[in-house]
Amino acid sequence: MNMKLDPWGSSNIDDYSKLFDEFGIQRFDELLPRIEQPSAYMRRKIIFGHRDYDMISRAMKHNDPFAVMSGFMPSGKVHLGGKMVMDQIVWHQQMGGEAFVGIADREAYSVRGFSWDKCKQIGIEEYILSLIALGFEPEGHIYFQSQSKNVKDLAFELGVKANFSELSAIYGFNGQTNIAHMVSALSQSADILQPELEEFGGPKPTIVPAGADQDPHMRLTRGLANKMNMFLIEKRMDKNNTPFVSVRSKTAPADALEEVSEALPWDTKLFEGHVDIFGVDDLTKLKEITMEVEMNNGGYGFLPPASTYHRFMSGLQGGKMSSSVPDSLIALTDDPDDAARKVKKAKTGGRMTLKEQKELGGQPDECSVYELLVFHLSDDDGELAQLHSECLDGSRMCGSCKGLAAERMAEFLRDHQEKRELARERLEEYGL
Incomplete structure (x- = not known):
């Protein structure tokens, strides 16, 4: 592959x-x-x-x-x-x-x-x-x-x-x-x-x-x-096939493992370079303890x-979005009316003729207009399910979906661009 x-x-x-x-x-x-x-x-x-x-x-x-x-x-x-x-x-x-x-x-x-x-x-x-x-x-x-x-x-x-x-x-x-x-x-x-x-x-x-x-x-x-972490945590088995957890030093100071051993609520055995722990029932807690010891010793504990x-959105003309093909994408600063025109020219999953569309149904999963609605222009899962079903059974034509998506896209961009101008006045709130 x-x-x-x-x-x-x-x-x-x-x-x-x-x-x-x-x-x-x-x-x-x-x-x-x-x-x-x-x-x-x-x-x-x-x-x-x-x-x-x-x-x-x-x-x-x-x-x-x-x-x-x-x-x-x-x-x-x-x-x-x-x-x-x-x-x-x-x-x-x-x-x-x-x-x-x-x-x-x-x-x-x-x-x-x-x-x-x-x-x-x-x-x-x-x-x-x-x-x-x-x-x-x-x-x-x-x-x-x-x-x-x-x-x-x-x-x-x-x-x-x-x-x-x-x-x-x-x-x-x-x-x-x-x-x-x-x-x-x-x-x-x-x-x-x-x-x-x-x-x-x-x-x-x-x-x-x-x-x-x-x-x-x-x-x-x-x-x-x-x-970057000082410790390596490994699950292991002893010679009797009893599971245990080993905390091993990678770059920790000499006494850091002893700190780990003393802070743990389970049975431990301290060795040079590692501490073995038996009966661990909460690996998250173990990680938190080692993380705290690491930070106390100047580490990060990441x-x-x-x-x-x-998933990537497809381009409005099919294939990939590309800045070299302006009609393949919509920018958040595009003129709303221009964006609506792009939507109305977009590639759909419709059939070649109206008759075929009614007889065979459309292909919504291959339609860039339906994708716009799914990704950005509909908050209603029920509405999307209905549009999908009506496209598949041939009762809905591409023009109606294009009109719906174009109207909503223009409405979204007008609202978004108004909010962008309000955001410009708030930049100081964000330390900018």
């Missing part, structure tokens, strides 16, 4: 099931019943995969601290694909998460060659205003990478644990890749781990909503989080971040 995911390119995923086998992404539908108030993206299976989201669902259920973090490279206009990430950040913030949004100007500078001033201008005008307009509250954190001492310092420390071979294996870097590009990848790992710094309350589950093409960043960051992955 050898599927390639490129965070800076134009990855096209024809078969999402390959991601489960090749990259170890977990199926989200298996987790869905345990989420008390799933979002529309979850209910409609737009979010298809995850890594360790059960940590987040538990935190939400028990009102425990957690964070949501994502970032945006300021490279151009925000289209509906970017809105999907913003929607998920806002939803998790509403569910009680401490929200962090990084404007990846270091990435834009190194990958796109944009000036710092241009990065700032695009970051505010295109991304931050829309994020606030979509409901991001000022209790969250919005920042530019280049202005964050936390991110720059942590990226430097993470660089000690990363090497060229690892970055090459994950991203495909080669001898022509500039060093700043590699540093920008480490900056993104620092972005993702920043919510776990002591300044923000210490280690906590952190969720990163993303498209599947961003999974390389998650694989790198999860690996670095583990490498938890590997969780992630969700959503």
Whole structure:
């Protein structure tokens, strides 16, 4: 298979099931019943995969601290694909998460060659205003990478644990890749781990909503989080096949293992370099204890971040969205009437003739207009089910769906753009 995911390119995923086998992404539908108030993206299976989201669902259920973090490279206009990430950040913030949004100007500078001033201008005008307009509250954190001492310092420390071979294996870097590009990848790992710094309350589950093409960043960051930790926790069996847990030192000070042993409520045996624990009935509690000891000894105690992955939207003309084909996408700053015209010209799942449509029915699952309604323009699952059924049985024609979606798209953009102007007046509330 050898599927390639490129965070800076134009990855096209024809078969999402390959991601489960090749990259170890977990199926989200298996987790869905345990989420008390799933979002529309979850209910409609737009979010298809995850890594360790059960940590987040538990935190939400028990009102425990957690964070949501994502970032945006300021490279151009925000289209509906970017809105999907913003929607998920806002939803998790509403569910009680401490929200962090990084404007990846270091990435834009190194990958796109944009000036710092241009990065700032695009970051505010295109991304931050829309994020606030979509409901991001000022209790969250919005920042530019280049202005964050936390991110720059942590990226430097993470660089000690990363090497060229690892970055090459994950991203495909080669001898022509500039060093700043590699540093920008480490900056993104620092972005993702920043919510776990002591300044923000210490280690906590952190969720990163993303498209599947961003999974390389998650694989790198999860690996670095583990490498930064002082302890390794392993499940083992003794010679009598009795299970036990071993906490092994990686970089911990000499007396840190003794601190772990003394703090544990279970039977322990302390050795040089590790402590074995018997009768462990709560692995989460064990991790919390080792994490506290690590932080007391100057470490970070990072938890590997969780992630969700959503399906890509198709272009309005079929195939992929592309900025080189303006009619294939809708930006959040598009003129509402122009956006409505794009919708009315969009490729549908209809048949060649009206007669065939009535006799054979349409193909809503191959229709970019129905997709717009599912992803962005309908809050009513019942309405979508009815539209889907009427399309399939041939009782609904494409023109009526196009008219409905075009009207709602124009209405959404008018409302959103009004809120963007109100957001401009509130930038100081966000420290900008």
